[in-house]
Amino acid sequence: MTFRKEIDLDGNTLTLETGRFARQASGAVMITFGETMVLSTVVLADSPREGLDFFPLSCEYREKTSAAGKIPGGFFKREGKPTEKEVLSSRLIDRPIRPMFADNYRNEVQIVASVYSYDQENDGDMLAATAASAALMIAGAPFEGPIAEVRVARVHGAFVINPTSSQRKLSDLEVVLAGTVDSILMVEGEALEISERDMLDALAFGHQHIATICKAIREFAEEAGKPRIAVLAAEIPEGLDDRVRELCYDPMLELAGTVLSKEERSERTHAIYDDVQAALAEDFPEMEGKIKHFVHDFEKDAMRRTILDKGQRLDGRGLADVRPISCEVGVLPRAHGSALFTRGETQALMSCTLGTKSDEQIIDGLMDEYRKRFLLHYNFPPFSVGEVGRFGFTSRREIGHGNLAERALKNMLPSNEEFSYTLRLLCDVLESNGSSSMATVCSGSLALMDAGVPLKKAVAGVAMGLIKEGDEVAVLTDILGNEDHLGDMDFKVAGTKDGITSYQMDIKIKGIDFEIMERALGQARDARMHILERMNETISEPRSELSRYAPRLTTIYVPIDMIGAVIGPGGKNIKAIVAESGAEINIEDDGRIIIAAVNSENSEKAVELIKRITQMPEAGEIYTGPVKRIAEFGAFVEIIPGKEGLLHISQIDFRRLNTVDEVLKVGDVVTVKLLRVEDNGKLVLSRKALMEPPEGYVEPEPRQDRGDRGGRDRDRDRDRGRRGGGGDRRH
Numbered sequence: 001m002t003f004r005k006e007i008d009l010d011g012n013t014l015t016l017e018t019g020r021f022a023r024q025a026s027g028a029v030m031i032t033f034g035e036t037m038v039l040s041t042v043v044l045a046d047s048p049r050e051g052l053d054f055f056p057l058s059c060e061y062r063e064k065t066s067a068a069g070k071i072p073g074g075f076f077k078r079e080g081k082p083t084e085k086e087v088l089s090s091r092l093i094d095r096p097i098r099p100m101f102a103d104n105y106r107n108e109v110q111i112v113a114s115v116y117s118y119d120q121e122n123d124g125d126m127l128a129a130t131a132a133s134a135a136l137m138i139a140g141a142p143f144e145g146p147i148a149e150v151r152v153a154r155v156h157g158a159f160v161i162n163p164t165s166s167q168r169k170l171s172d173l174e175v176v177l178a179g180t181v182d183s184i185l186m187v188e189g190e191a192l193e194i195s196e197r198d199m200l201d202a203l204a205f206g207h208q209h210i211a212t213i214c215k216a217i218r219e220f221a222e223e224a225g226k227p228r229i230a231v232l233a234a235e236i237p238e239g240l241d242d243r244v245r246e247l248c249y250d251p252m253l254e255l256a257g258t259v260l261s262k263e264e265r266s267e268r269t270h271a272i273y274d275d276v277q278a279a280l281a282e283d284f285p286e287m288e289g290k291i292k293h294f295v296h297d298f299e300k301d302a303m304r305r306t307i308l309d310k311g312q313r314l315d316g317r318g319l320a321d322v323r324p325i326s327c328e329v330g331v332l333p334r335a336h337g338s339a340l341f342t343r344g345e346t347q348a349l350m351s352c353t354l355g356t357k358s359d360e361q362i363i364d365g366l367m368d369e370y371r372k373r374f375l376l377h378y379n380f381p382p383f384s385v386g387e388v389g390r391f392g393f394t395s396r397r398e399i400g401h402g403n404l405a406e407r408a409l410k411n412m413l414p415s416n417e418e419f420s421y422t423l424r425l426l427c428d429v430l431e432s433n434g435s436s437s438m439a440t441v442c443s444g445s446l447a448l449m450d451a452g453v454p455l456k457k458a459v460a461g462v463a464m465g466l467i468k469e470g471d472e473v474a475v476l477t478d479i480l481g482n483e484d485h486l487g488d489m490d491f492k493v494a495g496t497k498d499g500i501t502s503y504q505m506d507i508k509i510k511g512i513d514f515e516i517m518e519r520a521l522g523q524a525r526d527a528r529m530h531i532l533e534r535m536n537e538t539i540s541e542p543r544s545e546l547s548r549y550a551p552r553l554t555t556i557y558v559p560i561d562m563i564g565a566v567i568g569p570g571g572k573n574i575k576a577i578v579a580e581s582g583a584e585i586n587i588e589d590d591g592r593i594i595i596a597a598v599n600s601e602n603s604e605k606a607v608e609l610i611k612r613i614t615q616m617p618e619a620g621e622i623y624t625g626p627v628k629r630i631a632e633f634g635a636f637v638e639i640i641p642g643k644e645g646l647l648h649i650s651q652i653d654f655r656r657l658n659t660v661d662e663v664l665k666v667g668d669v670v671t672v673k674l675l676r677v678e679d680n681g682k683l684v685l686s687r688k689a690l691m692e693p694p695e696g697y698v699e700p701e702p703r704q705d706r707g708d709r710g711g712r713d714r715d716r717d718r719d720r721g722r723r724g725g726g727g728d729r730r731h
Helices: 084-100 125-139 165-169 196-224 240-256 262-280 288-310 396-410 436-450 481-486 514-538 560-567 569-581 600-614 711-723
Strands: 003-009 012-018 027-033 036-048 057-063 107-117 148-155 158-161 171-179 184-194 325-329 337-343 346-355 361-363 370-372 374-379 422-431 460-469 472-477 489-496 499-507 552-557 584-587 592-597 622-631 634-640 643-648 669-677 683-686
Touching: 003 196, 012 125, 012 196, 027 125, 036 125, 057 084, 057 125, 084 107, 084 125, 084 171, 084 184, 084 396, 107 125, 125 148, 125 171, 125 196, 148 165, 148 196, 158 196, 165 171, 171 196, 184 196, 184 396, 184 489, 196 499, 196 514, 240 262, 240 288, 262 288, 288 460, 288 472, 288 481, 325 436, 325 514, 337 436, 346 436, 374 396, 374 436, 396 422, 396 436, 396 489, 396 499, 422 436, 436 460, 436 489, 436 514, 460 481, 460 514, 472 514, 489 514, 552 600, 560 569, 560 584, 560 600, 569 584, 569 600, 592 600, 634 669, 634 683, 643 669
Parallel strands: 057 107, 374 422, 643 683
Antiparallel strands: 003 012, 012 027, 027 036, 036 107, 148 158, 148 171, 171 184, 184 499, 325 337, 337 346, 346 422, 361 370, 460 472, 460 489, 489 499, 552 592, 584 592, 622 634, 622 669, 634 643, 669 683
8 A cells, every 4th residue: 555745845845655665675665856756765674683782774875877867987887886975875864863763772774765766956865864764664663753854055045945956056055954853863064154143043944844844754654654663671680780880880980080091091991891891700691791781881971970060071171172282284295285183182194185187086976977176085094093903995984074074175275267276185094082074174274275275264173072961961172082972962063263164963862952052053163263273373374385296287268269279170289289298288168278287397388389379370470380281382381280371482592492392391390480461361481581691692673574563463473373384483
């Protein structure tokens, strides 16, 4: 049986449908908005996986190119590994859904969202999360939902729900948010230096629509859903939790109030875990996992009570304090720009590389193919947290953190017309104890300035945390790794001195209210100003000179109707310029030509060659070019690529020549003067005009034939005589 639910969103219809597609899945919902359709399926395993101490949820989002009427590019004509867009969209499903499951549920859950129709305007990413929530509700999952996900943009001062691609291009604010009827769970977005109030207003606007969708999903699930699965409480030996608390709580409380480095704290924490396990091994055999779970809970409670009761954090800071900051630039001599940003025990090493147009990344997906000129790649090697780990693939977390930092910086970059380089930032996190993504933003801003990129303003970021127990609330600035892991919120905010440029929030509890978010944003702004001050002490504006190792770009403009001449038939001219100058040439449709060269000599050579092609021949000017053809009456010389003139036999030398090849052969390079441009565009050249006449030379009298005529008629007569096989040659 098919069930449908239509939801009105500011005049647009969002449709949920189940019972028609993928009927063997535990739950399946096809969501439609405009002509974009996404199928989200849910499969719940029948039994829990033994030995797991985490919830085994996997979320996959895939875009079928057939949805947009396209065939995949490349050699293999089928979809391959997930694109960055698909990975980021998968995270948008996972992040709000994961914390809403029952704590001790250990059955595997797989969510698969597939875009089957794409109308070129309505993105499927936030639709997939909403459909996944509906599918979980229908499947009867132990899920404290429903949740819904929407996108908000501000276009010409007005908020728009689920904006089209066209509207998003005009917006100064874009945010994807997920939440329940009562609260917000996740935020992700970027903006053009908006205020904290603007951001809160956008979230409030989006949440109104989230509440509407959640109510509709609940009604939908009541009609089409299965009974909710009951999660049995884990069997725990009587008295185990009391014994664990007895052994570990006071040591954990003391440890939480002691200022230690990350490594020292980790060692002492592990020692408490080991002591408890050893003390209880005899009385509670084969209970290691349960004991570890209880110790973790008491560690969490001890840290939270210390913060709430004493206002003291693990490293001794107050709630709003930022860790000590160190900034260095120019640390990598061969990189075009580099920076080392250290905040407490978090350290990011950033390099900036300037490339040419050929280095741009081609993005091919559901949308029309486009090129990307700014790339930020984030790496989180295992040694940054003192661990041994695998290399060889980029994790979803690395892609997500890199994307957040990239969005923070991209709107502060100069336009392509102002600065035509392709830019790549590469960040390696060398140490991590909280907020490495925000350290990436700071180091990226420093490295861009060190490279001489005319960044509009410096950008910094900070991560905010939350400890909430009932009505007791503590908002933490610049959180540590443990404060993130044991806390309730990770709210990252990046921006300039004038406003916010990107943001990301994840909640581990069932949502937070707007009052807490307002407090967090206020503290984040104060911290951002503090960090920017420290960064400006190191470098406050972009360097005036590029690295000597960076390619040199020169931009010139030619008339649009001359672009074809520069390229030449089959690319002949442009290939010749590249071969002769050693430069890379890129031609834009507006007549802008960008020349990339390793040194000024190569660049100047390319400019000269292009100007030779595009300049109009002028009488009296001197040109040098190859002899392209030889005729009985003279030689044709290419004075400008693609433009030939006649060097008449009488204008080759002062002495009389019987044949042209007495002096010239095809391929010889000759310097000539342009005597005149005929009315029909033909070019008349002279080599003799640039030579010194021999001693005693007397210019012959012009021939009088059918009246007194000028030099132009003499030349024309001479040419006619040769074509007809008669006449004499005079010099």
